[in-house]
Amino acid sequence: MNPLLQLTGVGKVYRRGSQSFHAVSEVGFSIARGETFGLIGESGSGKSTIGKMITGLESPTDGTVLYEGASLWTGAKFNRLKPGEMQIVFQDPQSSLDPRMRVSAIISEPLQALPAAERREKGSAERLHALITRVGLKMEHLGRFPHEFSGGQRQRIAIARALITDPSFVVLDEPTSALDVSVQAHVLNLLQELKRERNLTYLFISHNMSVIRYMCDRMAVMQKGRIVETGTVADIFASPRDAYTQTLLSSLPSLHAKKVDTEYV
Amino acid sequence: MLLEIKELTVEFSSMHDRIRALKNVSLSIAKGEIVGVVGESGSGKSVTALTILGLLEKNATIPAGSITYKGRNILALDKKELQALRGKEIGMVFQEPMTALHPTMRIGDQLAEVIHRHRKISYREAYQQAVVSLAEVQINDPELVARKFPFELSGGMRQRVVIALAMSAPPDLLIADEPTTALDVTIQHEILKLMQELSAKRGTSIMLITHDLGVVAQVCQRVVVMYAGEVVETGTTEEVLRQPKHPYTQALIGALPDLAEPDQPLSAIPGETPDLRNRPCGCVFASRCAHSLPVCLEEPPVLEQALLEASSHQVACWRRDM
16 A cells, blocks of 8 residues: 655755755655554754654755655645645744734634635534634633643644644654643644554654654654664564664653552553 | 751632642751652642742742741741842752853853852862762763863753752752653663762762652652642652552552553543642542542641651541542
């Protein structure tokens, strides 16, 4: 089966004068429809840049990004194939939600990219109500402003905004890294449920190994702009081959280390 | 005990409200011990640290409780005595190293200034000492780093400098509030190891405030679990993480993706943290608890021994026999 998304030899070089910085080099992986693919790495590894090159926020300087077999980039021009087909959820809902917009306007904003008829259909009051309750908020929340919500609630708003256009593919860039553990659990559960209900495909970007292990089917480990290891989550966690992956796994301060009795948990 | 907090209550008042941020918090730290204080946002873990350091905002009041450090009541100290205590006796490390460092002063000078002040030695000697202390936090080429400015260093290097700064006096107690939260896991691993080594080598006690149970498991001997401004459970790390007795501790461990089966939903805690302006009259966790009884809604449980055989393990729960 053809992959939904395929990256081949993707690179991103930032240049200033005679200096150049290779943020991403020769990155290749593919994501099948319905899969959750994890991208893990430390700060500066280039994982977020990849998310941006897939969603059209940064143009690659090398390689090809294919979505359903069609190239997403012609030089620095992003070919918007089907508007709303792809969405992104960012780490910090504090900065990714406009503080002066009401929740209803925030959630409906991605519809601006759609043709008028589709916009009316997808932006109907019933759909908005159904979506806001589906992500665990209430209808009366639609009239409020972002500052009236907790971090977890704000991330639910960001998720609703991503889903309003009925995307097939969602990039999740550290979606729970700013949240408390108990709140993170709610958001991860919600993301899993939504994926099943809507046949979504996720690219899950995170620095958190435990979250990647829990959420993803396959994963790639990034270091300094390059992929050092790709494989199924089960394989990589059981027997990491690359030295850097091994270091990452052994650095993880985890309850595994102390062999917690799970029967009490 | 080096530090002993007894039934500490802290309130913040604004124009309209009074928020009880801490209620009857008791905890102690022995010499050389690393104690983890763990909790989520709003649990009161940072307020506890700020109270010890005498760094609470002006709108804070302490209606009850005591903090005894080496037999002295810290809450009775005046500004000058507190200043002498901070830095010299009690060091601190916060989450964001950049906020603790002077942005336009070279690393060596920043360290030398503190050492010069606390140890009453000449500036020249203090500078030499500064280079030594950089080497002690395992910075390669300390002479070179001493001549650099904070912005020239990575986050992990900056946090090493802050630890060197905090340890320079050297203090008997180090309060570290989320010291590795802004760092990558591999760097976090090194910083935690470094803190452990410094503690073992010099007998420094560490109060490690964190939201991360994994960090507690890695470095702490004892742990204090806080929820909504109260201590709900305390014991050795082994006791609390292996056999958590408080439903909140159990739920917190259950919410971690670390041990979860990928195809099973995570056991998320229902509801939200209580409004600290109107604390519930019973147990602070009762409204979210799967095991609550009528008594839980009416009377607050006190921190008591969880099991007959282990006196170190204490829990504030009406159903501790569970």
